[in-house]
Amino acid sequence: MSGPAIGAAWRAVRDRFRAANLDTPELDARLLALEAFGLDSLALLGAEQQPAPPAALERLESLALRRLTGEPVARILGEKEFYGLPFRLNAATLVPRPDTELLVDLALQWLAGHPSARLLDLGTGSGAIPVAILANNPTVLAVATDLAPLALEAAAANARDNSVSGRLELRQGSWFDPIGPDERFDLIVSNPPYIESATIAGLAPDVRDFDPLLALDGGPDGLGPYRVIAESAGRHLRAPGALMVEIGSGQGQAVVELFEAKGFSKVRIEKDLAGLDRVVIAHQL
Template sequence: MTVSQALRQAEHRLRDAGVPEPALDAELLLRHVLGWDRAAVIARGADNVPAAAEQRLFAAVDERAARRPLQHVTGTQAFWRHEFLVTPDVLVPRPETEMLVEAALELMRGLEAPVVVDVGTGSGCIALSIAAERPDAAVHGVDVSAAALAVARENARRLGQAGVELHEGDLLEPVAHLGGRVDIVVSNPPYVDPGEFPSLAPEVRDHEPRRALLAPDGPYGIYRRLAEASCRLLRPGGHLLAEVGRGMAATVAESFRAAGLAGIQTRPDLAGIPRVVSGHRP
């Protein structure tokens, strides 16, 4: 079977299974199996796929057709400037979350050796991306999930960022010793509305960690607690930045205000959806 034939067959199977972007996923699975880039797939369409690779490709296609997330099949996801290991223990990093990295880096400009805490670090994508851009920063990542932290630790090792300190625990509790010295608290907390959980895509609902999607105290409670704890942890003038879901920005902004933060701002994503809410300790 040639590369073009394999691609067509893979796409066909994925489309039949209801996978949202069958052509793209077929290509990404083929590239994963062959270790090729996009240009090679285009240029070498008439090449024969070796039998062992063909077998691996269609095993991967079957997994994806069963609606396992593509990144669980390939094991990685690109985020900011790096490739992150992804397992079922962590949320797959989303492109919109790169906005948090961008906004945090912007607020850190001009600060020497800033102290940064990433709450709910998961794969470590935010903390490690910031640490890579700012080698002078002291970066901490916190997560309630020991399994997620193991993935973050492995990502830190692979990216040469072993200096990022990873802590297990609730919100800012494990870094309470930094009280009054933190420049930036950044977080992409779980924010799925429990009422909407059943209608999520099967890749998300059935495969991503519940704790990464649903907060036990509801979608807004975690922002309120985060804002209150940040007011104790940040230095005066230090910033809290959090990602929010569609339609949540105004309520989250209000809870930041109620917790005592000032200069509340919201930043829209590329689709115009308010995606990041920020404020600073007066």
């Protein structure tokens, strides 16, 4: 007796995901099927009627069970697309979020008017921000820091995979600690941890149970990393320079005030596609 065809097998998984009320059951089932059957999207279409190999079926089942227990697809696959580029993940990296693409857009716009700029990314994680920027601007040189050595391993792999490793220097340490006292940059960017410590236990399980705490926890009021950045960014910016940080949607005014108090000019909030405050931009003129 032969087993199900490949098309029937992945659609059965999709139906179980639907029944479990997952947000994107069809996409999730397709992505796990591509992995289990070792196919790309086009090949999956062409293979719909072929019998599913038993070992691949078993693999699909084990991936589906992980998804059904709440593990995000990006964690299961160990990779996520960001800004149209592939990024490998590991236990120390945040899954890069679509929201963060706004920060990359704004950085690229600013860099278009500042050729051959030097960029610093603080808390780089998978390297999503500087790798996306470097892949879209061939003259920028970047330094990126993170406290987590394992995250920097993923960032190094992602820089290699996306052919920008010659222009990205990775340094381990807390915020500006790995930056020399006289080192200057034209643009400093960061998507730091910004969630209030006390609210982390109540986050959605796919975030709370799978993203690293170091990537989420912004301290008692969620603003700890912004204070460190506000304190030191001015010393490491070459005028006319800019500082751009991603923020939580309720943090705009507080972060604007932190940056203004440290002497930054033309500090403003940018909203994301959902109309929520998402990035604060400050200038050193």
